[in-house]
Amino acid sequence: MGCTRIIALLSQKGGSGKTTVAMQLAAGLSLAGYQVAVADLDPQESALRWADAAAEGVPFPAAVMRLRGSADEMRRSLQAAANRVDFVVLDCPPSIEHLHTASALELCDLALVPVVPSPTDLWATRGMEKLILARMGAQSALRAALLPNRVMRTALAGDVLEVLQDFELPVLAAALSQRSAYAQSAVQGASVYELGRAALPAQEEVDRLVSAVLNQFGE
Ligand SMILES: Nc1ncnc2c1ncn2[C@@H]1O[C@H](COP(=O)(O)OP(=O)(O)O)[C@@H](O)[C@H]1O
């Protein structure tokens, strides 16, 4: 897989936005001219269903595949399927204990942890952070960052975002707000880029996400 970069969306909580971020990021990278594949590691298969929803409309701009097993098994599957892909985006199950979470962490070059600015998400993030930091001890080239998602302009959200700065993992220089465009694009099997001008603020947020991710790889 030579210079294929693997990005994993990891978090212990369901609903933090792993699938949403994986799909929007894949679409954004693809629009930026990169070859992208999404691998669905979650038994709930939301990313695969997202792409299925596109079957009758505009095809989703990145291939979405099912990926299972140990890190070695995944590596083999990716080698066969993701030939000449610049980025593989891994959409992971909402669990620290799941085998696929361990596999993803072993495979990835960049671990992104979407965090909804709420106290319960904050607590769940501590556990995932610990797991990632332990992995970074073994694999020093691993990059990792927290990504605020579903951000609303409330005092509580502001407080939580401030607390995020105290985590050992850096906070990515991007965030996704709470916007109906993100939920709506899932229903249509599209990304926010296919929703037209009404989704411009969401598109700009995903643009920033793409830049911040490329920046992590020195591009
Ligand atoms: N930034 C956002 N704005 C609005 N809705 C969002 C946003 N991020 C996620 N959602 C919605 O929240 C729900 C859970 O998101 P999802 O990406 O499936 O989380 P996960 O994969 O971590 O379980 C979905 O219905 C999704 O459409």
Ligand SMILES: [Mg+2]
């Ligand atoms: Mg999901």
